[in-house]
Amino acid sequence: xxxxxxxxxxxxxxxxxxxxxxxxxxxxxxxxxxxxxxxxxxxxxxxxxxxxxxxxxxxxxxxxxxxxxxxxxxxxxxxxxxxxxxxxxxxxxxxxxxxxxxxxxxxxxxxxxxxxxxxxxxxxxxxxxxxxxxxxxxxxxxxxxxxxxxxxxxxxxxxxxxxxxxxxxxxxxxxxxxxxxxxxxxxxxxxxxxxxxxxxxxxxxxxxxxxxxxxxxxxxxxxxxxxxxxxxxxxxxxxxxxxxxxxxxxxxxxxxxxxxxxxxxxxxxxxxxxxxxxxxxxxxxxxxxxxxxxxxxxxxxxxxxxxxxxxxxxxxxxxxxxxxxxxxxxxxxxxxxxxxxxxxxxxxxxxxxxxxxxxxxxxxx
Amino acid sequence: xxxxxxxxxxxxxxxxxxxxxxxxxxxxxxxxxxxxxxxxxxxxxxxxxxxxxxxxxxxxxxxxxxxxxxxxxxxxxxxxxxxxxxxxxxxxxxxxxxxxxxxxxxxxxxxxxxxxxxxxxxxxxxxxxxxxxxxxxxxxxxxxxxxxxxxxxxxxxxxxxxxxxxxxxxxxxxxxxxxxxxxxxxxxxxxxxxxxxxxxxxxxxxxxxxxxxxxxxxxxxxxxxxxxxxxxxxxxxxxxxxxxxxxxxxxxxxxxxxxxxxxxxxxxxxxxxxxxxxxxxxxxxxxxxxxxxxxxxxxxxxxxxxxxxxxxxxxxxxxxxxxxxxxxxxxxxxxxxxxxxxxxxxxxxxxxxxxxxxxxxxxxxxxxxxxxxxxxxxxxxxxxxxxxxxxxxxxxxx
Numbered sequence: 001x002x003x004x005x006x007x008x009x010x011x012x013x014x015x016x017x018x019x020x021x022x023x024x025x026x027x028x029x030x031x032x033x034x035x036x037x038x039x040x041x042x043x044x045x046x047x048x049x050x051x052x053x054x055x056x057x058x059x060x061x062x063x064x065x066x067x068x069x070x071x072x073x074x075x076x077x078x079x080x081x082x083x084x085x086x087x088x089x090x091x092x093x094x095x096x097x098x099x100x101x102x103x104x105x106x107x108x109x110x111x112x113x114x115x116x117x118x119x120x121x122x123x124x125x126x127x128x129x130x131x132x133x134x135x136x137x138x139x140x141x142x143x144x145x146x147x148x149x150x151x152x153x154x155x156x157x158x159x160x161x162x163x164x165x166x167x168x169x170x171x172x173x174x175x176x177x178x179x180x181x182x183x184x185x186x187x188x189x190x191x192x193x194x195x196x197x198x199x200x201x202x203x204x205x206x207x208x209x210x211x212x213x214x215x216x217x218x219x220x221x222x223x224x225x226x227x228x229x230x231x232x233x234x235x236x237x238x239x240x241x242x243x244x245x246x247x248x249x250x251x252x253x254x255x256x257x258x259x260x261x262x263x264x265x266x267x268x269x270x271x272x273x274x275x276x277x278x279x280x281x282x283x284x285x286x287x288x289x290x291x292x293x294x295x296x297x298x299x300x301x302x303x304x305x306x307x308x309x310x311x312x313x314x315x316x317x318x319x320x321x322x323x324x325x326x327x328x329x330x331x332x333x334x335x336x337x338x339x340x341x342x343x344x345x346x347x348x349x350x351x352x353x354x355x356x357x358x359x360x361x362x363x364x365x
Numbered sequence: 366x367x368x369x370x371x372x373x374x375x376x377x378x379x380x381x382x383x384x385x386x387x388x389x390x391x392x393x394x395x396x397x398x399x400x401x402x403x404x405x406x407x408x409x410x411x412x413x414x415x416x417x418x419x420x421x422x423x424x425x426x427x428x429x430x431x432x433x434x435x436x437x438x439x440x441x442x443x444x445x446x447x448x449x450x451x452x453x454x455x456x457x458x459x460x461x462x463x464x465x466x467x468x469x470x471x472x473x474x475x476x477x478x479x480x481x482x483x484x485x486x487x488x489x490x491x492x493x494x495x496x497x498x499x500x501x502x503x504x505x506x507x508x509x510x511x512x513x514x515x516x517x518x519x520x521x522x523x524x525x526x527x528x529x530x531x532x533x534x535x536x537x538x539x540x541x542x543x544x545x546x547x548x549x550x551x552x553x554x555x556x557x558x559x560x561x562x563x564x565x566x567x568x569x570x571x572x573x574x575x576x577x578x579x580x581x582x583x584x585x586x587x588x589x590x591x592x593x594x595x596x597x598x599x600x601x602x603x604x605x606x607x608x609x610x611x612x613x614x615x616x617x618x619x620x621x622x623x624x625x626x627x628x629x630x631x632x633x634x635x636x637x638x639x640x641x642x643x644x645x646x647x648x649x650x651x652x653x654x655x656x657x658x659x660x661x662x663x664x665x666x667x668x669x670x671x672x673x674x675x676x677x678x679x680x681x682x683x684x685x686x687x688x689x690x691x692x693x694x695x696x697x698x699x700x701x702x703x704x705x706x707x708x709x710x711x712x713x714x715x716x717x718x719x720x721x722x723x724x725x726x727x728x729x730x731x732x733x734x735x736x737x738x739x740x741x742x743x744x745x746x747x748x749x750x751x752x753x754x755x756x757x758x759x760x761x762x763x
Contacts, residue, residue, distance in 0.1 A: 053661060054661070055657050055660065055661070074660075075657075075660050075661045076660065076661065076662070076663035076664070076665075077663075080661065081661065082657075082658065082661045084654040084657070084658060085654075086652065086654050087654075088652065088654035088655045088657070088658040089655075090655060090658075090659070090673060091655075091677065092676045092677060101659070101662055101664075101672075102662035102663050105662060105663045105664050105668060106663055149658075149662075153662070
C-alpha cells in the first residue's frame with residue numbers, strides 16, 4: 001500500500017446464500033480520484049458501493065481504505081460518507097440538525113459543529129433553509145442537504161449512490177455541475193459515484209469502472225472507454241446511440257488486418273492481429289457518429305433508410321443493410337435531406353473501426 | 366369508542382359529499398347511509414347519557430332525556446317551618462312562609478294535607494283540616510297554616526303538592542358520585558392502573574419491534590412467528606396460571622398477592638404481542654436508507670432507535686397507546702383477578718358494577734358515573750387522534 005492509495009479492493013466477492021453476485025473485484029483507486037461505477041441494472045454496482053460503505057458484509061476478499069484494512073470495521077468507523085439515491089434525510093429534523101447529526105453522535109463541541117455546518121451550508125447555498133424541515137424543501141435542495149450532511153463529516157471517501165436519479169432533467173444537469181465543483185473543492189477526498197447514466201459517468205469521472213453481471217469489464221478514463229473499448233459490452237454500453245456491430249470474415253492477419261464484409265467488400269484495417277485467430281469470424285464495430293456520406297457504391301457500406309429521427313443538431317438514420325439483422329444507425333450532423341426508402345452510401349475512417357474477436361474481446365488489447 | 370368518534374367527525378363532510386354523489390353511484394349512497402346509521406346508533410345513547418347525567422334526579426325519574434328541556438308535573442312532599450316558629454294571631458296559632466326546598470321558578474298547581482289525597486285542593490283555596498285547622502298554599506310556594514291548638518313536634522308539618530317544574534340542570538349528580546359514591550377514588554385507582562399499564566408495554570414493545578426489524582439476530586423470524594402466535598392466545602386461558610405464577614414469585618420476594626405491580630405486569634403481558642406486532646409492522650416499513658444513513662453517520666443501534674426510529678414511529682405509538690389505554694381502562698376481568706376490592710384498589714369498572722347492584726334504581730348516579738368513566742377515554746382519543754392522520758415521513762425520501 002502506498003500512501004497515495006485512496007481505496008484498494010482485492011478479489012472482493014459477494015454472495016447471497018449460494019448465489020454469487022460479485023465474482024472477484026480488483027481495483028485500485030488513487031487518493032482524491034473520482035471513480036464512477038457504471039453498468040446496467042443488476043450488475044452489482046450498488047452492492048459493491050454498499051460493501052465499501054460497510055452496509056453489506058464482504059463475503060471474501062479484502063478492502064483497504066487509505067492503506068487500512070477495513071473489512072470488519074463498522075460503517076461509522078470507516079471514514080466514509082454516503083449520499084443515497086432517495087436522499088434519506090431525517091424527516092423530523094431541520095436541515096441544520098440533519099447536517100449536525102453525525103457530529104453530535106461523535107460528540108464534537110458545539111462551536112465546531114456550528115462552524116462546519118455553516119460553511120457547508122454556504123458552499124451549497126442552503127444558508128436560508130437551515131431551520132426548515134426536509135418536507136419544506138424542493139428535490140434539488142433536499143439532495144444538496146444530503147450532500148451537505150456528507151461534507152460536514154470530512155470523510156476520506158465520499159460515496160454517491162445514484163444521487164441524481166430522483167431529480168428532473170434540468171435539475172439533474174445543475175446538480176451534476178455542483179457535484180463537479182465539489183470534486184474541485186475537495187481535492188483530497190476520494191469519491192465513488194454509482195450511476196447507470198453514462199452522461200453522468202463521462203462528465204464527472206476521472207476513471208470509469210464498467211461493471212456487468214458482477215465482474216469488471218473495463219477500467220479507464222472516459223475517453224479511453226469511448227475510443228478504445230476493451231470488449232463488445234463496453235463498446236455497446238458507452239456511447240449513444242450504441243455502436244453498430246456486425247460480423248465479418250477474416251482474410252489476413254498481421255500488422256494490417258484484412259476483412260471481408262458479407263456483401264463481399266474487402267478492407268484493410270490498421271489493427272494488428274495475431275495468427276491464432278485466423279479461423280475465427282470477427283465482429284466489426286463502428287460508432288454511429290463515425291460515419292459520413294459517400295458518393296458512390298465503391299464505399300464501405302450501403303443501406304436503405306427505414307427510419308429518420310431529425311433532432312435538429314443531428315439526424316439519426318436507421319438503415320436496412322445486408323451486414324446485420326439489426327438496423328445500422330448513423331448519426332450525421334445537421335439536417336439531412338433524405339427520404340425514407342432512399343439508398344445511401346457510407347464511409348468511415350479506417351482508424352475508427354473497432355475489431356473484436358469471437359470472445360468479444362477487442363483486438364487492441 | 367374509537368370508531369364512533371372518528372366517524373362523527375366526518376359526518377358533515379360525508380353527508381355533503383353524499384348529496385353530490387347520489388346521482389353518480391347508488392352504492393356510495395348506501396355506504397353513506399350506513400355510516401350515518403352507525404353514527405346515530407352511537408351518538409344517540411351517548412347524548413342521552415350525557416344529558417341525563419346533568420338532570421335533576423326527581424325529573425330524571427319521571428321523564429326521559431328527550432323531554433329534558435320541557436317542564437314537567439311532579440308530586441312532591443314539602444314541609445312547613447318547624448313548630449317553634451308559630452305565632453299567635455287573633456286567637457289562632459299560625460305557621461307561614463315558603464315551603465322548604467321549594468324552587469321559586471316552579472309553579473304549584475294543587476295541594477293537599479293527607480298522603481292519601483295529595484291533590485285534593487286547587488292552589489289558592491283554603492283546605493279544612495282536622496280540629497278546625499286550615500291550610501292555604503299559593504302557586505309561588507307560600508303557605509299559611511292555622512290551628513286552634515298550638516303546633517307540637519320538632520319538625521314542620523307535611524304539605525303535599527303538585528307542581529310544574531322548570532327544567533333543571535346541575536352538577537349535583539357529579540358532585541355526589543365523585544364524593545360520596547366513591548367514583549372519585551376509583552377514578553384515581555383506574556388511572557393508577559391504566560397509565561403505567563399503557564406506558565410499560567409501549568416501551569418494551571418499541572425496543573422489541575426495532576430489534577425484530579433492523580437488528581440481525583439469529584432466530585428473528587421464529588421470534589416474530591412466536592409473537593404472532595401469542596396474539597391468538599385467549600386471555601381467559603392464561604389468567605389463573607399467570608396469577609399463580611405471580612403469587613409464587615411474589616411470595617418468594619415477599620410481595621403480597623394483589624397489588625398494582627401485579628396488574629401492571631399482567632396488562633403488560635397481555636398487551637405486548639399486539640404491541641410488538643403493530644409496532645414491528647410500522648418500524649420495519651420505515652425507509653431503509655434512513656436507518657443506513659444514520660448507521661453511516663456513526664449512530665449505534667440505541668442511538669438510531671432513540672433519535673431516529675422513536676420520533677418517526679410516533680403515529681404507531683399513539684395508535685397503540687389509544688388501543689391499550691381504552692382496553693385497560695375498560696377492563697374488569699383482569700382487574701378483578703389481579704387487584705383487590707379495597708377502597709384504594711377498586712377500579713372504575715368494578716365500582717360501576719357495584720353501584721349497579723346497590724343503586725340500580727338511581728339513574729342520576731349511574732348516568733353520572735358512566736360519564737365520568739367515558740370522559741378519560743374520550744380525552745385520550747381526541748388528544749392522540751391527530752397523530753394517526755399526520756404523515757410524519759413526508760420530505761424524507763423522494
